[in-house]
Amino acid sequence: MTDMSNDRIPLAALEHGTPFADRHVGPMPAELARMLDVVGVGSLEELGQHAVPDGIRERDLQMTLPEPATEAEALDELHDLAQRCRPHAEMIGLGYYPTITPPVIRRNVIENPAWYTAYTPYQPEISQGRLEALLNFQTMVADLTGVPVSNSSMLDESTAASEGMTLVRRAGRAKSPRFVVDTDTLPQTISVLRTRAEPLGIEVVMADLSEGVDGLPEGEFFGALLAYPGASGSLRDHEAVIAEIHRRGAMAVVAADLLALTLLRAPGEIGADVVVGTTQRFGVPMGFGGPHAGYMAVRQGLERQLPGRLVGVSVDADGDQAYRLALQTREQHIRREKATSNICTAQVLLAVVASMYAVYHGPEGLRAIAARTHRMAAVLAAQFRHAGIEVVHEDFFDTVVTRVPGRADEVIAAAKRAGINLRRVDADHVGISCDETTSRDRLALVWQAFGLDTADLADVDDLDARTPDALPKALRRTSEYLTHPVFHQHRSETSLLRYLRRLSDSDVALDRSMIPLGSCTMKLNATAEMEPITWPAFAELHPFAPAEDAEGLLQVVSDLEGWLAEITGYDAVSLQPNAGSQGEFAGLLAIRAYHHDRGESEREVCLIPASAHGTNAASAVMAGLRVVVVRCDDSGNIEMDHLRELVEKHRDDLAAIMITYPSTHGVYEDTVQDVCGLVHDAGGQVYVDGANLNALIGLARMGKFGSDVSHLNLHKTFCIPHGGGGPGVGPIGVRGHLSPFLPNHPLQPQAGPETGVGPISAAPWGSASILPISWAYVRMMGSDGLRRATLTAVAAANYVARRLDEYFPVLYTGSGGFVAHECILDLRSITKDSGVSVEDVAKRLCDYGLHAPTMSFPVAGTLMVEPTESENLAELDRFCDAMIAIRAEIDKVAAGQWPADDNPLVHAPHTAASLVGEWDHAYGRQEAAYPMGTSMAKVWPPVRRIDGARGDRNLVCSCPPLSAYEE
Amino acid sequence: MSLPTHLHYTEEHEWLEERDGTVRVGVTHYASEALGDIVYVQLPEVGEQITAGESCGELESTKSVSDLFAPATGEVVAVNESVVDDPSLVNADPFGDGWLLELRVSENGKLLTAEQYAELTSG
Numbered sequence A: 001m002t003d004m005s006n007d008r009i010p011l012a013a014l015e016h017g018t019p020f021a022d023r024h025v026g027p028m029p030a031e032l033a034r035m036l037d038v039v040g041v042g043s044l045e046e047l048g049q050h051a052v053p054d055g056i057r058e059r060d061l062q063m064t065l066p067e068p069a070t071e072a073e074a075l076d077e078l079h080d081l082a083q084r085c086r087p088h089a090e091m092i093g094l095g096y097y098p099t100i101t102p103p104v105i106r107r108n109v110i111e112n113p114a115w116y117t118a119y120t121p122y123q124p125e126i127s128q129g130r131l132e133a134l135l136n137f138q139t140m141v142a143d144l145t146g147v148p149v150s151n152s153s154m155l156d157e158s159t160a161a162s163e164g165m166t167l168v169r170r171a172g173r174a175k176s177p178r179f180v181v182d183t184d185t186l187p188q189t190i191s192v193l194r195t196r197a198e199p200l201g202i203e204v205v206m207a208d209l210s211e212g213v214d215g216l217p218e219g220e221f222f223g224a225l226l227a228y229p230g231a232s233g234s235l236r237d238h239e240a241v242i243a244e245i246h247r248r249g250a251m252a253v254v255a256a257d258l259l260a261l262t263l264l265r266a267p268g269e270i271g272a273d274v275v276v277g278t279t280q281r282f283g284v285p286m287g288f289g290g291p292h293a294g295y296m297a298v299r300q301g302l303e304r305q306l307p308g309r310l311v312g313v314s315v316d317a318d319g320d321q322a323y324r325l326a327l328q329t330r331e332q333h334i335r336r337e338k339a340t341s342n343i344c345t346a347q348v349l350l351a352v353v354a355s356m357y358a359v360y361h362g363p364e365g366l367r368a369i370a371a372r373t374h375r376m377a378a379v380l381a382a383q384f385r386h387a388g389i390e391v392v393h394e395d396f397f398d399t400v401v402t403r404v405p406g407r408a409d410e411v412i413a414a415a416k417r418a419g420i421n422l423r424r425v426d427a428d429h430v431g432i433s434c435d436e437t438t439s440r441d442r443l444a445l446v447w448q449a450f451g452l453d454t455a456d457l458a459d460v461d462d463l464d465a466r467t468p469d470a471l472p473k474a475l476r477r478t479s480e481y482l483t484h485p486v487f488h489q490h491r492s493e494t495s496l497l498r499y500l501r502r503l504s505d506s507d508v509a510l511d512r513s514m515i516p517l518g519s520c521t522m523k524l525n526a527t528a529e530m531e532p533i534t535w536p537a538f539a540e541l542h543p544f545a546p547a548e549d550a551e552g553l554l555q556v557v558s559d560l561e562g563w564l565a566e567i568t569g570y571d572a573v574s575l576q577p578n579a580g581s582q583g584e585f586a587g588l589l590a591i592r593a594y595h596h597d598r599g600e601s602e603r604e605v606c607l608i609p610a611s612a613h614g615t616n617a618a619s620a621v622m623a624g625l626r627v628v629v630v631r632c633d634d635s636g637n638i639e640m641d642h643l644r645e646l647v648e649k650h651r652d653d654l655a656a657i658m659i660t661y662p663s664t665h666g667v668y669e670d671t672v673q674d675v676c677g678l679v680h681d682a683g684g685q686v687y688v689d690g691a692n693l694n695a696l697i698g699l700a701r702m703g704k705f706g707s708d709v710s711h712l713n714l715h716k717t718f719c720i721p722h723g724g725g726g727p728g729v730g731p732i733g734v735r736g737h738l739s740p741f742l743p744n745h746p747l748q749p750q751a752g753p754e755t756g757v758g759p760i761s762a763a764p765w766g767s768a769s770i771l772p773i774s775w776a777y778v779r780m781m782g783s784d785g786l787r788r789a790t791l792t793a794v795a796a797a798n799y800v801a802r803r804l805d806e807y808f809p810v811l812y813t814g815s816g817g818f819v820a821h822e823c824i825l826d827l828r829s830i831t832k833d834s835g836v837s838v839e840d841v842a843k844r845l846c847d848y849g850l851h852a853p854t855m856s857f858p859v860a861g862t863l864m865v866e867p868t869e870s871e872n873l874a875e876l877d878r879f880c881d882a883m884i885a886i887r888a889e890i891d892k893v894a895a896g897q898w899p900a901d902d903n904p905l906v907h908a909p910h911t912a913a914s915l916v917g918e919w920d921h922a923y924g925r926q927e928a929a930y931p932m933g934t935s936m937a938k939v940w941p942p943v944r945r946i947d948g949a950r951g952d953r954n955l956v957c958s959c960p961p962l963s964a965y966e967e
Numbered sequence B: 001m002s003l004p005t006h007l008h009y010t011e012e013h014e015w016l017e018e019r020d021g022t023v024r025v026g027v028t029h030y031a032s033e034a035l036g037d038i039v040y041v042q043l044p045e046v047g048e049q050i051t052a053g054e055s056c057g058e059l060e061s062t063k064s065v066s067d068l069f070a071p072a073t074g075e076v077v078a079v080n081e082s083v084v085d086d087p088s089l090v091n092a093d094p095f096g097d098g099w100l101l102e103l104r105v106s107e108n109g110k111l112l113t114a115e116q117y118a119e120l121t122s123g
């Protein structure tokens, strides 16, 4: 007994080692104590009691979650789950193909925090690397599709096709509500189109275009979607059909396979107005459905109608070329309910991967991959014919459909035994898709599965020599593509490695500094969470493979659904939405379907506070609802009298209210339960936007305080990295009465309820392969860890608010004077007095080696700071000290010590190059670049302030020709 | 900047100039400053009927979109193609080369004098 001192640590704890929560949460106990001291509370618990309104706070909430695992334990469990996944050689096709991710790209992009922890390039001066990569992506898509303006990614092919449908409706003059869809379109795309069309009053008319123009329906229509090649693999020349579509006053959207386009005439050359598709097979693993980058490109004249982000070329203050996001006024954050789409988070990381795949292989390499794919399919078909098995289509790129009357199931089962998944078209037809990984040996296994033995088969190499291509002459590509030098310079791994490093070195991601973007929750994306996503067991599953192949990943899905339901207090969760915007759409569709189901289809008004995120309004419109704006009062809260008035006015047609909690103003509004009550009493439903869930977990649950449905952003609260603007996962949680109306999927019945609203994403479980990230986070944090994260995030925001309030007034606080997990710094009067704008401050922060907070959202002329729980005190102080120093600089300008047009703020940021040579400014070089002294951590911005207007007036959105680089 | 006194103004920050039988319309200097660098101008078509107070076009800067409200009811008889090609004219010369359209007015909307408009924008 004698040596058993009081500080004995039990073996169980020793064995557990350092809890993951201690790694995830930035401030150490002593640091936290200092922070709480500044905030003026004694403990995190006390902070929670003061900050969160009593009415919603659940005392001593114990969420039923597993006890926290260590990193090693969680990884072991995920290994076990991975062992319960059995990816086959996936020859199912339908828009998803095995592909080889070049290891240099896997390790240096997908697995590299310099790429995956960046945010959407809102501060272009410190985002030039990924902007260049995205410009390469746009160039690649524009070249291959033959239409000039590509955006920088869509969420997937099916939603891209749906956006194509609404684009041509908006842009065209046709009055008809009819949209024609080629019957040979991917089945998931047809279903997503239907889900999207219905609330907008668009009528989808299916048309068999295999015989060409005659297949078009009689009467008017506003647009048509054509598949190139078709889901059946069949290749048809759409030129005449498109000409007829145009003659009839409509526009043509073509869904095209980018790899096929390396060999085929570009859709732009046959008249397409809009081209959509996916870039998955450009090196992005299938991942059981996602994430991958969809694409959309349009002909000249439609660029203002494009949804999503578009990178454009402009110049900086020194006249040097620089990249930035262009034509942002199209987007939901500016145009709200009139936006071209609700899309916000897209698929940047995956677009970067696909673009680098093209950079690495170049046009010849891509053509060789396409040739391999095509030749395998051609030989596959020739052998079938040789052996007397009917091949349905003469012309195809990579997919062969065979007719085997009554034998499809038997063939598919035999192939599965040989480790191959084929596509069951129907009881009599089997589809086989070839890809970058198909080999002659694998073809032999396929033939065996069809019951052919050696005696039936011709020698493969002979067959190859005798078999012509199955590409019709009229469709062979003659035009060049990827002629820009970037697609020719990086064939060696050394060269690509350095190119990747050079680009990522231009950018600020979480591996360099905190990114205090309000409403974005830039917390740690732990390595242990990230590791599993590239494991082949998860990465190489086809989304339409038999569910039994994905047993382990489906366990991740069901665990996560259960945990998220527990955390939010909802009854059911769907993980299908692949971004927050898509969750909003799914949630509002559920509300709409619920009203319709009850015979109250007149309910179509959606109340949205003025402070809402732009996606809310844009999603409501997509869900067929009419937006009515509720005002906010001077303290930033919903104006209750106005709400009462509107609820009264819309008693008969109120569908829903969409609020954010805590509000986008970063405040726990204490009226939230009254708001829910008012709306429920009038027969409406309550949607709580869960983007700010990081301020609630473990303290309160929306499903319990009056909300009916929410989306969560797993790419904020649950550690999925932002990837520079995607991927994301935006699951929705619903209360029981809405659960029959969750999304489902035609190709995986277990992905949702039979009574559901249809699919809202191409893949059944959306971006399934990144769900292990959030799974691991919850698994390692446990109930107490998650609650500690929440309270620490709130403590950090309040610490920053207290430290900065005297320099930049904090605009809104809750009743006790506390903010939630973020705070808005009001610069409006400072700007009025000094002329220094929020933009100047944001750019000046680059000189200080920091990333700016969110600019002018949700209030123009302000900065919104969200530090998250993952930043330690030193980093929080570095940010606060920089802001305080900047305030002193502003004062110098206001006092006239520095001229308004020549000070380090208006000229920020400063590149290294701008400091050499002549210097005739009112401030010194050191003040410009090392404002905190030369020992400060320095990140050099690669360009000066970018001229936004010039880029929007002269839109250039593919790689500029070489001559542009010449002096 | 002093306001030209021979013009009429609207609460939506437009100016109107009487010409022989038609009225030329533009936005004020105040509006062009508030909008920031204008990058895109969308105007109604010649021959179109527009209604006072209703949106008949849009002005876009890099960060905002503003409706152009018809200052009067009438028929559009001309639009300034130069600002469509070079929207920066609206910032550079809002009362001159940056004009937007000409109308044959059938009914006036609510108009302000230069003095009244100056008061509106002084607060």
Ligand SMILES: Cc1ncc(COP(=O)(O)O)c(C=O)c1O
Residues within 6 Å of the ligand: A343, A344, A345, A519, A520, A579, A580, A581, A582, A613, A615, A616, A660, A664, A689, A691, A692, A713, A728, A730
């Ligand atoms: C409050 C709020 N709602 C919705 C969204 C949209 O989420 P996503 O970008 O994933 O579509 C965001 C994203 O920034 C947000 O901050």
